[in-house]
Structures are given as C-alpha cells and as structure tokens.
Amino acid sequence: MGKYLGMEVSFAAAEAVKLCNVDVVAAYPITPQTHIVERLSQFVADGELDAEFVPVESEHSALSLCVGSQAAGARSFTCTSSQGLALMSEIVYIVPALRLPIVMILANRSLSGPLSIWNDHSDVMSVRDCGWIQLFVENGQEVFDHVIIAYKIAENHNVLLPVMINMDGFILSHMFEPIKLMEQEDVDAYLPPYQPKFVLHPDKPVTMGAYAMPALFTEAKKAQEEALLASYPHILQAWKSWEKVSGRSYHPVETFCSEDAETLFITMGSLGETAGEAVRVLRGQGKKVGLLKLRLWRPFPFHDFYKAIGNAQRLIVLDRAVSYGGPGGPVAGEIRSALYNMENRPQVINFVAGLGGREVSVESFLEMFISSIEGKASGYQLFGVRG
Amino acid sequence: MLGTINRSFILPVKGEKQMPKADSEYLWNELQPGCVITEPGTSRVYYTGDWRAFYPVLQKERCIQCGICWIFCPDMAYQKDEKGYFIADLNYCKGCGICARECPADAIHMEKEKEI
Numbered sequence: 001m002g003k004y005l006g007m008e009v010s011f012a013a014a015e016a017v018k019l020c021n022v023d024v025v026a027a028y029p030i031t032p033q034t035h036i037v038e039r040l041s042q043f044v045a046d047g048e049l050d051a052e053f054v055p056v057e058s059e060h061s062a063l064s065l066c067v068g069s070q071a072a073g074a075r076s077f078t079c080t081s082s083q084g085l086a087l088m089s090e091i092v093y094i095v096p097a098l099r100l101p102i103v104m105i106l107a108n109r110s111l112s113g114p115l116s117i118w119n120d121h122s123d124v125m126s127v128r129d130c131g132w133i134q135l136f137v138e139n140g141q142e143v144f145d146h147v148i149i150a151y152k153i154a155e156n157h158n159v160l161l162p163v164m165i166n167m168d169g170f171i172l173s174h175m176f177e178p179i180k181l182m183e184q185e186d187v188d189a190y191l192p193p194y195q196p197k198f199v200l201h202p203d204k205p206v207t208m209g210a211y212a213m214p215a216l217f218t219e220a221k222k223a224q225e226e227a228l229l230a231s232y233p234h235i236l237q238a239w240k241s242w243e244k245v246s247g248r249s250y251h252p253v254e255t256f257c258s259e260d261a262e263t264l265f266i267t268m269g270s271l272g273e274t275a276g277e278a279v280r281v282l283r284g285q286g287k288k289v290g291l292l293k294l295r296l297w298r299p300f301p302f303h304d305f306y307k308a309i310g311n312a313q314r315l316i317v318l319d320r321a322v323s324y325g326g327p328g329g330p331v332a333g334e335i336r337s338a339l340y341n342m343e344n345r346p347q348v349i350n351f352v353a354g355l356g357g358r359e360v361s362v363e364s365f366l367e368m369f370i371s372s373i374e375g376k377a378s379g380y381q382l383f384g385v386r387g
Numbered sequence: 388m389l390g391t392i393n394r395s396f397i398l399p400v401k402g403e404k405q406m407p408k409a410d411s412e413y414l415w416n417e418l419q420p421g422c423v424i425t426e427p428g429t430s431r432v433y434y435t436g437d438w439r440a441f442y443p444v445l446q447k448e449r450c451i452q453c454g455i456c457w458i459f460c461p462d463m464a465y466q467k468d469e470k471g472y473f474i475a476d477l478n479y480c481k482g483c484g485i486c487a488r489e490c491p492a493d494a495i496h497m498e499k500e501k502e503i
Contacts, residue, residue: 097422198419205427206424206427210424212410
C-alpha cells in the first residue's frame with residue numbers, strides 16, 4: 001500500500017497517469033492544466049515513463065492525435081481547459097462515436113469572454129452532450145484515484161467509451177495536498193494492459209469513422225446512447241474493485257447528512273467540501289440540512305439521485321455556468337427535469353455561483369440557505385452579483 | 388507499367404451484383420461498437436453509380452490506351468479489358484467527368500443519363 005506525500009494536485013494527476021503506464025501523451029499548454037503535462041514530459045525525459053510525448057500544435061491536434069493512437073491500440077492521455085476544450089470540441093464529439101477509451105482531465109476554467117483563466121464549469125457544460133462518461137472530483141486524492149479508475153472503466157469491453165475527469169482549475173490543480181500514492185504492482189493488478197476490441201493494423205484491416213447515410217445515422221446514435229447508459233454498472237464495478245485496492249469508496253451521488261434532511265445542497269466538484277462545512281455549521285444550529293454531490297454527471301445517475309433526495313422538500317442547486325436566456329443553470333435544469341414526474345417533488349432553488357473564480361465560501365452557502373428558507377431566493381439567481 | 392498493378396481486389400466478384408443488406412435494414416443493436424466495419428474491401432459491394440447524372444462514353448478509335456483515365460478516376464471505376472482499353476464500371480462511376488477532362492486524346496465524353 002502506498003504512502004502519503006504532500007504534492008501539487010496536478011503532479012498527483014501526472015503520477016496517476018504514469019502509474020497507468022500510458023503509451024501516448026498529447027500535450028498542449030493551457031492554464032490551469034499545464035502542470036500535469038509538464039510533469040509527464042519530465043517523467044518521459046527522465047525515462048520514468050515509456051511513452052510517446054507529443055507536444056502538438058493545438059488542442060484540436062491533441063485529441064486528434066489521441067484518436068489515432070488509441071485506434072492503433074495505444075493507451076492515450078491528454079488534458080485541457082476552457083478555450084482548449086472549445087478548440088478541440090469537434091473531436092470531443094467524435095471520440096465516443098468511435099468508442100475509443102481515451103481518458104482526459106479537464107481542469108475546469110471559464111470560457112471567454114471576458115477573458116478569464118479562473119475556475120467555473122462553463123467549459124464542461126459546453127460539451128455536456130458530447131457522449132463521454134463525465135465525472136467530477138472534489139479533491140486531489142479523488143483526482144489521483146479517478147485517473148486510474150477512468151482507464152479501468154473506459155477500456156472495459158462492455159464500455160469502450162472515453163472518460164472525462166473534471167477537476168476545478170486552480171482550486172484543485174494548483175493546490176498542495178497530502179496524496180496517498182499507489183504502488184505500481186497494485187495499479188497493475190487493478191488495471192490490466194489495454195486490450196483494444198478493434199485496432200488499426202494492416203494485417204487485419206478495419207474501417208473506423210465511416211460515413212453514415214440518413215438511413216443509418218439514427219441507429220448509430222441510438223447505439224451510442226445505449227452504450228453510455230450500459231456503462232453505468234461497470235462504473236460502479238470499477239469503483240467497487242478500487243475500494244478493495246485502495247480502501248476508498250466512491251458513488252455516483254455522494255451524500256452527507258442527507259438521511260433526514262429537509263433541505264439539500266447539490267454541488268459538483270470541489271465546492272462539495274465547502275458546502276459540507278456549511279452543512280456542519282447548520283447541523284450545529286439544529287437545521288435539517290444535508291448535501292448531495294454529483295460525482296457522475298454522464299450517464300446521469302437518476303436512480304441514485306431519487307434515492308438520495310429522500311423526503312427533502314427543498315433542493316438548493318449550485319451551478320457554475322450560465323445558460324443564457326435558459327431556465328437556469330444547466331445542472332438545475334436537469335434536476336428539475338428529473339423531478340418532473342414525481343408526485344411530491346421538492347422545490348428547486350438555483351444559485352449560479354463561483355463564476356470565473358469568484359470565491360464561494362462557507363458563509364456563501366449559509367447565505368444561500370437563509371435566503372432560501374426566508375423565501376427571498378426562488379427559481380434562479382446569480383449569487384452575489386452586485387447591483 | 389500501367390495496368391500492371393493489381394486492382395482486382397476492388398472489382399466486383401463475378402456474379403456479385405447485389406448490395407449486401409441495405410443501410411435501412413440494420414437495427415441499432417446490429418452495428419459494431421463505434422460502427423467499425425470489420426471486413427476490408429466492402430466498398431466494392433457498395434454501388435455508388437446510381438448517383439450519376441452523366442456517364443462517360445469512350446470512342447475506342449481515338450483511345451491511345453494511355454490509362455490516364457484509370458489513374459485519375461477518384462472511384463477506381465476504370466478497369467483494363469483484355470484488348471487493353473480502360474472501361475468505366477458504371478456500378479461505381481459517379482459521373483464526375485474527370486476522365487473526360489483529362490483524356491489527352493479526347494476519346495471520352497460525358498453523356499447525360501436518361502431522366503427517370
């Protein structure tokens with residue numbers, strides 16, 4: 001079993017990629033993910049990781065390169081942020097359609113403009129419907145663990161889908177945390193070498209990325225969606241077997257003090273820890289408040305979500321992106337939709353907060369709670385906006 | 388040199404005139420993951436000629452058997468016959484007219500397909 005080391009979370013992510021013994025790393029620098037690939041380049045230069053490290057000319061090329069290398073049977077990794085994701089978005093949609101199990105870390109950062117390098121979820125929400133398995137992590141240990149778990153999920157022949165790990169830019173990427181690393185043999189036992197189902201090889205030619213006429217396109221999309229839905233039990237299985245290796249357990253929806261809660265906060269990503277502190281404070285005041293943290297965003301874990309909300313009457317949903325002119329933030333929109341057929345559905349109050357690096361503190365959550373209880377907050381509002 | 392490269396693998400097998408199962412007959416769960424096509428050379432049973440609006444006509448008396456049409460054809464529709472002429476297989480020819488445009492002997496011209 002591994003040991004705890006203090007390190008920057010980006011470095012922990014790179015350690016995990018190294019432990020996965022990837023064959024190809026496509027790297028293009030963009031704040032705040034750059035330290036991950038910088039560290040990987042060092043591993044390759046020092047001979048600690050036997051991989052092709054390709055400093056490509058753009059993020060579009062980064063993911064395109066991974067498509068080619070993964071199709072040729074190589075375990076491939078890349079990461080990006082914000083504008084980089086926007087530039088590669090054409091390829092982002094193609095990867096799951098080709099069923100290539102690429103793993104990518106997205107160090108979440110706001111999309112311009114105004115130009116901002118800071119953290120929110122507008123980048124990932126811009127590709128919400130891209131068909132990747134999408135996970136959110138809360139701290140450095142979860143980043144480290146989920147790189148390894150992601151390959152385990154993605155490469156399962158019952159899954160064969162890319163996995164996107166969302167980690168909050170700066171808040172996680174540049175934070176120093178104690179990380180429990182794993183021993184190589186434990187990771188090797190958990191994650192066997194990549195066995196592609198199809199591989200581009202002259203000895204046995206196959207065609208990938210063929211054209212689909214209107215008569216076939218709908219069936220291709222149905223097959224793709226069914227594949228994403230069918231990944232769910234294998235995601236749970238990968239977490240379960242990771243628990244056996246590491247002792248750390250993960251679930252599609254993480255809960256904290258939710259059993260008897262009348263009010264539930266719903267968060268994704270690193271704000272879960274801050275919200276958890278606020279719940280502790282409110283519980284100390286005798287308030288029946290709890291917290292749900294959505295770890296699995298795609299496929300959306302409807303069943304776990306219904307189970308987790310229990311008899312709560314009020315859901316305070318945190319969004320980190322604006323859906324301009326829409327029904328609220330993208331997370332709240334989906335949650336309202338998920339609740340629509342329930343007879344006694346809880347009230348949904350939606351705060352869009354923490355845009356472009358704006359701090360969301362424990363006090364912020366307390367303020368959201370009070371304004372919700374007092375009826376001052378309703379449907380949808382930008383939290384803390386001046387004027 | 389010309390015509391010595393074996394392109395027979397892309398040509399229709401004798402007697403094989405039918406497309407396999409049509410696109411519109413596949414169910415979603417009959418597709419390979421990622422719509423991968425697992426057999427090579429399947430485009431030979433995918434007849435693209437019915438999109439054609441014009442078809443090439445060869446005047447053999449002008450043809451110098453240079454094979455420029457064979458080289459330029461983007462659909463590899465031309466094949467050499469036993470007398471050395473290059474003939475477009477209309478199962479595949481999309482009627483683009485490149486052969487007619489490039490023929491140095493002006494031996495090929497395009498004629499309009501009949502209206503259906």
